[in-house]
Amino acid sequence: xxxxxxxxxxxxxxxxxASSDGRxxxxxxxxxxxxxxxxxxxxxxxxxxxxEEVAVVMTGELADCFEDKEQGIRFIKETxxxxxxxxxxxxxxxxxxxxxxxxxxxxxxxxxxxxxARLIGEEVGDCIFVDVGSTTSDIIPIISGEHRAGxxxxxxxLKSELVYAGTLRTNLAALLEKVKLExxxxxxxxxxxxxxxDAYLILGKIEEAKYTCETADGAGRSRIEAxxxxxxxxxxxxxxxxxxxxxxxxxxxxxxxxxxxxxxIFEVAERNGLNRIVSAGLGEFLIQEAAKRLGFECISxxxxxxxxxxxxxxxxAAARLLAAEKSGN
Amino acid sequence: xxxxxxxxxxxxxxxxxASSDGRxxxxxxxxxxxxxxxxxxxxxxxxxxxxEEVAVVMTGELADCFEDKEQGIRFIKETxxxxxxxxxxxxxxxxxxxxxxxxxxxxxxxxxxxxxARLIGEEVGDCIFVDVGSTTSDIIPIISGEHRAGxxxxxxxLKSELVYAGTLRTNLAALLEKVKLExxxxxxxxxxxxxxxDAYLILGKIEEAKYTCETADGAGRSRIEAxxxxxxxxxxxxxxxxxxxxxxxxxxxxxxxxxxxxxxIFEVAERNGLNRIVSAGLGEFLIQEAAKRLGFECISxxxxxxxxxxxxxxxxAAARLLAAEKSGN
Numbered sequence: 001x002x003x004x005x006x007x008x009x010x011x012x013x014x015x016x017x018a019s020s021d022g023r024x025x026x027x028x029x030x031x032x033x034x035x036x037x038x039x040x041x042x043x044x045x046x047x048x049x050x051x052e053e054v055a056v057v058m059t060g061e062l063a064d065c066f067e068d069k070e071q072g073i074r075f076i077k078e079t080x081x082x083x084x085x086x087x088x089x090x091x092x093x094x095x096x097x098x099x100x101x102x103x104x105x106x107x108x109x110x111x112x113x114x115x116x117a118r119l120i121g122e123e124v125g126d127c128i129f130v131d132v133g134s135t136t137s138d139i140i141p142i143i144s145g146e147h148r149a150g151x152x153x154x155x156x157x158l159k160s161e162l163v164y165a166g167t168l169r170t171n172l173a174a175l176l177e178k179v180k181l182e183x184x185x186x187x188x189x190x191x192x193x194x195x196x197x198d199a200y201l202i203l204g205k206i207e208e209a210k211y212t213c214e215t216a217d218g219a220g221r222s223r224i225e226a227x228x229x230x231x232x233x234x235x236x237x238x239x240x241x242x243x244x245x246x247x248x249x250x251x252x253x254x255x256x257x258x259x260x261x262x263x264x265i266f267e268v269a270e271r272n273g274l275n276r277i278v279s280a281g282l283g284e285f286l287i288q289e290a291a292k293r294l295g296f297e298c299i300s301x302x303x304x305x306x307x308x309x310x311x312x313x314x315x316x317a318a319a320r321l322l323a324a325e326k327s328g329n
Numbered sequence: 330x331x332x333x334x335x336x337x338x339x340x341x342x343x344x345x346x347a348s349s350d351g352r353x354x355x356x357x358x359x360x361x362x363x364x365x366x367x368x369x370x371x372x373x374x375x376x377x378x379x380x381e382e383v384a385v386v387m388t389g390e391l392a393d394c395f396e397d398k399e400q401g402i403r404f405i406k407e408t409x410x411x412x413x414x415x416x417x418x419x420x421x422x423x424x425x426x427x428x429x430x431x432x433x434x435x436x437x438x439x440x441x442x443x444x445x446a447r448l449i450g451e452e453v454g455d456c457i458f459v460d461v462g463s464t465t466s467d468i469i470p471i472i473s474g475e476h477r478a479g480x481x482x483x484x485x486x487l488k489s490e491l492v493y494a495g496t497l498r499t500n501l502a503a504l505l506e507k508v509k510l511e512x513x514x515x516x517x518x519x520x521x522x523x524x525x526x527d528a529y530l531i532l533g534k535i536e537e538a539k540y541t542c543e544t545a546d547g548a549g550r551s552r553i554e555a556x557x558x559x560x561x562x563x564x565x566x567x568x569x570x571x572x573x574x575x576x577x578x579x580x581x582x583x584x585x586x587x588x589x590x591x592x593x594i595f596e597v598a599e600r601n602g603l604n605r606i607v608s609a610g611l612g613e614f615l616i617q618e619a620a621k622r623l624g625f626e627c628i629s630x631x632x633x634x635x636x637x638x639x640x641x642x643x644x645x646a647a648a649r650l651l652a653a654e655k656s657g658n
Binding site (some may be wrong): 062064065067068069110152153154157158160162163164165170171173174175177181183184185186187188189190191192193216217228229232234235236237238239240241264 | 391393394396397398439464481482483486487489491492493494499500502503504506510512513514515516517518519520521522545546557558561563564565566567568569570593
């Protein structure tokens with residue numbers, strides 16, 4: 001293993017990077033839907049790290065700047081190929097395999113979790129691999145080294161293998177229609193007034209430095225600014241709702257996310273006869289709570305590979321799979 | 330009554346205008362949260378219509394470009410005063426009364442429905458006034474000419490007198506956590522991929538010309554573009570979900586909005602001993618369906634004053650209240 005093989009995970013909001021030896025870990029906030037700096041940043045990475053080989057997984061093709069997924073895949077592929085030179089780049093498809101000439105472009109869609117699943121299958125064995133990131137939660141059944149998940153995001157949403165909620169970017173309005181307050185149940189506003197990053201900052205689950213996405217109102221990431229955004233969820237400002245109520249709203253967001261996650265994991269577990277979880281991502285704290293409720297064993301990727309790698313696990317897995325391929329394993 | 334008295338309803342996304350004789354009706358899409366053109370447009374209106382008197386109601390102070398509501402109210406007030414000359418402008422507060430020197434600025438917050446309620450109380454009598462606009466739904470109990478609603482958006486959310494959903498701008502992800510498809514229940518994406526305008530365009534409830542807000546992806550307002558956006562709600566594109574399924578998703582959005590509205594109206598009706606509805610706004614079709622389910626009589630503002638006035642009813646009510654005040658009624 002060495003630092004000359006790197007993996008890239010190109011999402012709609014974030015691009016993640018890891019080397020196969022785990023020494024290099026980077027997270028770049030590069031939203032694709034607005035004048036993305038992806039091309040410049042990838043060129044800068046190519047120049048700075050001079051990788052010999054690059055393994056790529058993606059989910060960014062769903063960004064609504066693209067008319068359809070194929071257009072998105074093509075854009076991402078051209079951008080990466082031109083930054084590193086296409087001869088150095090290998091793509092991993094939704095089966096977790098390297099793309100061959102014969103494969104269709106479409107199989108590259110939403111494949112970042114497939115790389116993770118391959119590595120977990122080899123290293124840990126049968127389990128449900130759960131990766132809760134900034135935006136989404138992947139819930140992937142792995143049996144005999146192969147994942148048994150749907151091959152598109154749409155199929156996975158149908159099977160509860162994808163829950164579209166994460167620890168940073170999720171609009172609180174998409175999670176709770178009502179919140180319970182001292183004065184009674186209160187309906188919420190459907191605007192994008194606050195996100196899960198605000199709730200988890202308030203609860204001390206993420207630090208300000210880990211709040212690596214834009215804020216809903218473009219203001220800062222301090223505790224008081226996060227509180228102001230959460231107050232707006234009930235159309236109030238800080239003269240109308242107190243700190244304790246804001247904290248209670250944040251707790252209810254967490255409770256909703258844990259219970260949805262537990263429900264989805266249970267569904268995947270039942271269907272596949274599995275009861276062991278491997279957790280990864282920014283949101284490992286949510287997965288561990290869900291696992292506890294279900295009474296399932298939970299192996300933490302942070303515990304095994306370190307917290308930094310847990311947050312960029314698909315990129316790390318891609319790099320590791322490519323390193324194994326190159327060494328003939 | 331004449332065209333020289335106009336009413337303005339300044340919301341976060343739209344500014345509406347009507348003259349007290351109902352001859353002038355205008356709707357301007359002027360979002361406050363991004364380099365708003367409100368000052369220029371109001372100056373242009375002052376120059377073009379040369380009103381003698383202007384009555385103002387607002388809700389735009391909640392926009393998240395403002396640190397708190399007072400800052401928002403102050404901005405709106407200064408903008409209007411400077412466009413028309415402060416001696417010509419009267420503000421209506423959340424009791425539906427014109428603001429006097431002694432009143433606090435804060436009472437001007439979220440008062441557009443209070444003007445409507447005053448006029449409806451005088452013209453129709455005891456009822457629940459329901460106004461479903463582009464963004465929100467107001468559910469206002471009126472008894473003996475006075476509204477009995479909470480005075481802030483926060484209080485009204487607590488009492489189901491405000492449901493934060495409308496016919497154009499509402500994120501579909503805030504309405505449905507899952508949709509029923511032929512293949513089974515499917516989780517939805519929590520991004521802002523599609524709005525209620527897309528659903529009601531597909532269902533033929535609003536025409537393309539009435540789609541007076543931005544689209545979620547910045548693309549056009551055609552049927553095919555709306556379908557593409559709705560497909561993204563389940564992370565699919567049009568090669569993965571068919572027209573019939575898109576139509577079914579749109580139907581489920583409508584069903585959810587009608588049932589939430591009916592639930593909220595019922596709550597307000599029970600608390601106030603009322604069983605007659607007066608409906609206004611872009612979403613009168615939703616209110617009529619909710620009324621039917623509840624078995625309540627429903628008087629349509631469109632039917633009585635015309636469809637154009639129904640859509641700008643708070644602005645019209647403000648102008649009418651000012652005209653009555655001036656004629657000593």
